Amino acid sequence: MNFFTSKLNDALGWARKFSIFQYPFVTACCGMEYMSTAASHYDVDRFGAGFPRFSPRQSDVLFVVGTISQKMAPVLKKVHDQMCDPKWVVAFGVCTCTGGFYDNYATVMGIDTIIPVDIYIPGCPPRPENVIDGLIKLQAKIQKGEQSRTLYDPLTKTGRPADIQ
């Protein structure tokens, strides 16, 4: 029995990793690099991720591309809550990973303080090769059926469990 369920999970993971329906949450300059990655020269469709859905309810992977301000944070959380499980989050660019060079009144210091993040793609902005590397790492994670369930707490500098809806 175990043999069959593990094989079934493998097949599910294989199917999922090559049909990534992504939701591009593009807010800033990283969007330009995202577009060049998605366009024909680098062609993310080779990895089954060529189909952006502009509805969170139809997507599996949330691409957070660009700086998230404190004013935008509740919107991002709501978009993430609207996505159906299983779902993954990619922090695209250094602003979404850590806040980047911003340390001010307006910017969220890393989206992992709000929503759990699976893959971090640093860079300001990251090069398309870097993005594709992140995508392949995400595929490996999807294949294993792993999902991040932790948030970063900047006060204690540790992780804490996320309440996933």
Place this chain on the structure above:
Amino acid sequence: MTPGQIVQEQFSQQMIEAHDFRGDQTLIIQAPALRAVALFLKEKPELDFNFLMDLTAVDYLFFAGGRVAKAWRFEVVYHFYSLKHNQRLRLKVPVEEKNPEVETLCDLWASANWYEREVWDMFGIRFKGHPNLKRILMYEEFKGHALRKDYPFNKRQPLIGPQY
């Protein structure tokens, strides 16, 4: 005569300071005269400043490390442009810390509307007569005014998530 000279001649009583750097003219006028000067700039055919290019403010608290003491804390800065005469003029109005308020220019230049909301949001300077003076960049829950020099540069007020 340059636009700066025309205004200086007309409003010599209300003039605090005027300078001209390589053709960029700046006038500092007393706050009560703002509406009159603005109307003069807009209506007088030789000036015809029909375009308010920018409106912002400066906080001179701790200016130059506190070595330069000013009699006032803020200055509201207006950048005017005349499309007809291809001329520019910078107008500054000093604002006291105790009662940070100047007259609105919304009815004269429509572009002043959002600029004045931005200055209110960032510096806490009120514009008397503004039709809709509320925050434009920050959220309503935000306390204080972020570009004032006594606002800690990395103080955050998150709407959701940990308060850090």
